[in-house]
Amino acid sequence: MRTTEHLEDEIDAGSTASVYAAGALCWRVKKKKLEVLLIHRQRYDDWSWPKGKLDKGETLPECAVREVFEEVGLPITLGIPLPSIRYAVKPGVKEVHYWASSADDMPAIADGKEVDSVIWCSPNKARGLLSNPSDVEPLDALVAAYESESLSTWPLLIVRHAKAKPRAAWTRAEGERPLAATGKRQALYLQRLLMSWHPGRIYTSGWMRCISTISPYAQATKAKVKVVSWLTEADHKRHPAKVEAVVEKLLTRNSATALCTHRPVLPTVLATLAKRMPRDMADSLPLHDPHLAPGEVLLVHVSLADPGRIVALEQHKPFED
Template identity: 80%
Template sequence: MRNTEHLEENLDESTDVSIFAAGALCWRVKKRKLEVLLIHRQRYDDWSWPKGKLDKGETLAECAVREVFEEVGLPITLGIPLPSIRYAVKPGMKQVHYWASSVDDLPPMPDGKEVDVAIWCSPNKARGLLSNPSDLEPLEALTAAHEAGTLETWPLLIIRHAKAKPRSAWTLAEGERPLAATGKRQALYLQRLLMSWHPGRINTSGWMRCISTISPYAQATKAKVKLVPWLTEADHKRNPAKVAATIEKLLTRTNATAVCTHRPVLPTILATLAEHMSPAMGATLPLTDPHLSPGEVLIAHVSIAEPGRIVALEQHKPYED
């Protein structure tokens, strides 16, 4: 059996890449057969995946969702990350990041500006139509995941709270320490980023800096927020097993969920997640302190066919002033 587990890195900011773009391989299963969505662009007379360049200040995930909606009219939620591709263009090297995205049976609707045709087709037909040979790599990863039963997943998002005011500058109760100005901007950035996975539930520490981190997203989406005492620094220190049990319970579900907590709690969460993935994937977890930066997100994609099994990981860096 082919190995379909995928590890996604943060945005590659290497100097040889001059253009960043993002898109998605939309997929569905009709009569037990996998179909993917291809678009034809009249300007270039080519067949490709829905994709486009990042707008200023936009995250890769936001870009992928936006481009699919603008080009074919499909609102999507991102699934497992797929291999990114690079190829040369006139301004230099272009890097395109892709995700898989399961969609309903809605017919694609080309925008008529850039895209004149959008079709559902088999992976084999897509291989024959794709104009850029590089676009075959994410397709092969998607079909391999389908064959292995790891394409259909739900996301568990682990969030370290945004940047807070320094402990040394705070004299009141630790649970009331608020976000710094940068942290407030990180929380707004997270609001936009999380929209790409639409977690409908948020389990969070009840301390102020965690609540403030997830509040913009929760208010914008009406996501259900649950205060979990064990996710605070103090309660975790007294009984880390409660945190492990919380994560274990979440992994038995199938709905997109976010967890917001503190740096000292992360080792317990990461150790629990590691038990649900291959050793090779576990070795890629951010196991060294600080594990995640303030406002950073780790996403574990959990198999629906095999409840509790994590089949892909990705990390998203926080907003930085």
């Protein structure tokens, strides 16, 4: 299974693409047969996947969710990442990032502006209809995931708390050290980013900088927040096995969940996750200190068919001033 790391990094690093876009391959199973959603755009007279260009300040996951809703009216949640594609356009090179998204029986309706028709069809029919040959690559990955029972997943999001005030500048209790101004902006950024996966429950350290990091999202969505003392730096140092047990328990869930903790706790979290994934995927984990930057997210996709088995990874950079 493909791993996706630092999608936004590719933009920041000044890659050769001049246009970035994102979208989703919506899928469902009808009468035990896999079907995918194609759209027809009258402007180009082509068949493609729902997608669109990145708005200023928008993350790739946000863009994918927004574009699918605007074009076909589906309020999707992102599933596993699929291969991105690149092709020539007038400004230069366009790079499109895709995710799979289970649509179940939700109706898809063309917006009547960019899209004049939608169709659910088999992957084989989709291959024949797709106008851009490169659009077949994410389709092949989706079919392979379906056949290996790795397509139906739920997300576990590991969040390092946002940037806090420096330790040296704080004289009160360590657990009360608050977010810096940049950290507060990162928390608001995380509120938007996490909407792409809709975690309904958040497990967090009880220290102020973790609580403040997840508060904007929790307040906006009414997600349930559970404070876990073992996720603090101090309790982890005394009982790291307790953190391992927390992560192991989370992996038995089957609904979108987030965990917010501190840099010194991350090695235990990552080591526990590594046991539930193939070796090559484990090697791509951020194993070197600092593991994740303040406000950064590591997302693991956990199989529904094989509980606890991790089938895909992605990382998302924090907001930076």
